[in-house]
Amino acid sequence: MQEKRDRLVALLREFGSVAVGYSGGVDSVFLARVAVDVLGAEKVLAVTGTSDSLPVWMEATAGEVAERFGIPWLEVETAELNDPRYAANPSNRCYFCKSELWSRVREVADARGLAVVVDGGNADDVGDHRPGAVAGGEAGVRSPLLEAGLTKAEIRAWSRELGLPTWDQPAAPCLASRIPYGTAVTRERLQQIERAELALRALGLRDFRVRHHGDVARLEVHPSELPSVREQRAAIAEGVRAAGYREVVIDLQGYRRGALNEGLSPAALLQLGGAA
Amino acid sequence: MSADDRVAAARGLLLARGFVGATVRAAGTDSEIAVLGVAEGDWERMLLGDDHDLARALKALGFRYVSLDMEPLPPG
Secondary structure, three states: OHHHHHHHHHHHHHHOOEEEEOOOOHHHHHHHHHHHHHHOHHHEEEEEEEOOOOOHHHHHHHHHHHHHHOOOEEEEEOOHHHOHHHHOOOOOHHHHHHHHHHHHHHHHHHHHOOOEEEOOOOHHHOOOOOHHHHHHHHOOOEOHHHHOOOOHHHHHHHHHHOOOOOOOOOOOOOHHHHOOOOOOOOHHHHHHHHHHHHHHHHOOOOOEEEEEEOOEEEEEEOHHHHHHHHHOHHHHHHHHHHOOOOEEEEEOOOOOOOHHHOOOOHHHHHHHHHHO | OOHHHHHHHHHHHHHHOOOOOOEEEEEOOOOOEEEEEOEHHHHHHHHHOOOOHHHHHHHOOOOOEEEEEOOOEOOO
16 A cells, blocks of 8 residues: 555655645545645645535535645535536436536636646546546546555545544535436425435434435435434434425335446446547 | 236235235336335334345336335334
């Protein structure tokens, strides 16, 4: 792992100055923190794209960590919801969102004289269905964690050494990922999903998704948290219904990454790269 | 397999696994979710049990997702 750490430090030095796409998640927080260590705060800017698709608790985490660790931080509003190609929610939706994000981050970087835009992509992301990465590549975004070969587990371990509170934070993609492909992404739906997820977080759950199926909320909860679901069944159902769902069900297979890709044909998934 | 056929077959699977009186219905915008209903006494066994093949068997009937109603069936 030392070789990978050395490689990351060398890459950042080579870049000289960076604008970090900073969501408040494990990878981008870690990258911003290391970048400040290596380059100094004056050569780093963490940029968070804000819209209704970013969970409010992620935005709060981004701000709190930036303040605590001396990471220069800027929020920019993104307008992916105004793009009908994004709002239609095709399987390559992330491509349009990331295209918007990186264009905004690039504007900021250019205005401030920061040489390279970087993201928190890591070695475990290779091979996944990630149209957003295509947009990053087109925008010239570099992924130093991936280029250094760092895996998610290694990033978590190093984050813990650095005292980052995000070291054990569950993965937290944007709220639009809870809406099945082909169902339009709207502000109202995103806000409804967020209300439901905040209700579950308030009950102590951490690793879960509220999947939106019209007036049905399908909860995917990590198996380790199912005993908590059993103990708080009524409160969970009440909280989710209060968010505006008529019916609350829990998936028997629990939370798994990419569940909404299940049942999509390989051709539909391949559309990502092709459309991008 | 029609939605009704899926539901009937799913009920048979549940009965064979000892979930007597369990209900099945299709939900979601495209009837893509199998929603299972069981009595209070069976709810925990359904959620936390070690029958990992159950969801896979029900998905094989044509459901994309298999879920448990958060509200147990009323007694009787």
